[in-house]
Amino acid sequence: MAKRPKPGKCIYCLEYSDDLTWDHVLPVSWYPESTPKNIEKWKVPACLSCNRRLGKIEEDLLVRLGLCLDPNSIPALGIPHKTRRSVNPVYGRNEKDRKARTRKREKILDEITWSKTFPKDGILPNFRPKIGLRYDDYPLVYIPDSLLREYNEKIVRGIIYVVEEKKLDLEYIIELIITEDNDDSVARLFQKPTHIYDRGYGFVIKQISHKDNCSWLFEFNIWDRFVFYASVYPQ
Numbered sequence: 001m002a003k004r005p006k007p008g009k010c011i012y013c014l015e016y017s018d019d020l021t022w023d024h025v026l027p028v029s030w031y032p033e034s035t036p037k038n039i040e041k042w043k044v045p046a047c048l049s050c051n052r053r054l055g056k057i058e059e060d061l062l063v064r065l066g067l068c069l070d071p072n073s074i075p076a077l078g079i080p081h082k083t084r085r086s087v088n089p090v091y092g093r094n095e096k097d098r099k100a101r102t103r104k105r106e107k108i109l110d111e112i113t114w115s116k117t118f119p120k121d122g123i124l125p126n127f128r129p130k131i132g133l134r135y136d137d138y139p140l141v142y143i144p145d146s147l148l149r150e151y152n153e154k155i156v157r158g159i160i161y162v163v164e165e166k167k168l169d170l171e172y173i174i175e176l177i178i179t180e181d182n183d184d185s186v187a188r189l190f191q192k193p194t195h196i197y198d199r200g201y202g203f204v205i206k207q208i209s210h211k212d213n214c215s216w217l218f219e220f221n222i223w224d225r226f227v228f229y230a231s232v233y234p235q
C-alpha cells in the first residue's frame with residue numbers, strides 16, 4: 001500500500017483533498033494482543049480532519065468500554081490494561097503527557113456514577129456484572145449515545161468502501177441498533193449471513209446484503225463482548 005493515498009475524496013465527508021491519509025477502519029488501538037500477526041488491518045482514504053476527529057471518538061469510546069472489560073479475556077487481551085495505563089500519569093512520557101493522562105483520568109472518574117441498585121435498562125448488552133458477583137455499589141460508566149452513533153457510522157462507511165468498493169453518499173441512512181440483553185431477535189437474522197469477516201479475536205463482523213445490493217445489515221462483535229448492529233439503506 002502506498003505511503004499516502006492519491007488525491008481524491010475522503011470516504012467519510014466526501015470532500016476532495018490533495019493530502020488524504022490512510023485511516024484504519026477498525027481502530028488500531030482496539031485490536032487485542034491476541035490478534036494473529038497475518039491479519040490485514042483495513043485502511044481507507046480519509047482527509048486529515050476526519051481522521052483526527054474520528055480518532056478522538058475512538059479514543060474516548062475505548063477508555064469507557066475498556067474499563068468494563070475482563071482483564072482475563074483472550075478476545076480483549078491487553079485492552080483493559082492499556083486503558084488503565086492511558087489514564088495513569090505514572091506512565092506519562094513527559095510532563096505534558098502526564099498532565100494529559102491526569103486530565104483524562106479526572107474526566108472519566110467524574111463521569112462514573114455509583115448506584116446501590118443495578119439499573120433495569122440503558123445497559124449495553126453483555127455489560128452487566130458477572131452472575132454471582134454482588135457489589136455494595138455498582139460503578140456505572142457513562143457511554144454517550146453520540147459516540148456510539150458516530151463510531152458505528154464510521155465503521156460502516158469504512159467496511160462498505162473496503163468490501164463493496166463504494167463510497168456511501170451522505171444521504172445514506174446508517175442506523176445504529178442496540179438490543180436489550182435478552183433480545184436475540186436481531187441476532188437471529190444473522191444465522192445465515194452473506195459474509196463473515198473474522199479479523200482475529202477482536203472483531204467478527206457479519207454482513208447481510210439485500211438483493212438490491214445497495215442496502216445492508218451488519219452485526220459487529222468486538223472482543224466477544226461489545227455487540228451492536230447497523231442497518232444501512234439509501235434515503
Ligand SMILES: [Zn+2]
Pocket residue numbers: 010011012013014015046047048049050051
Ligand atoms: Zn473527511
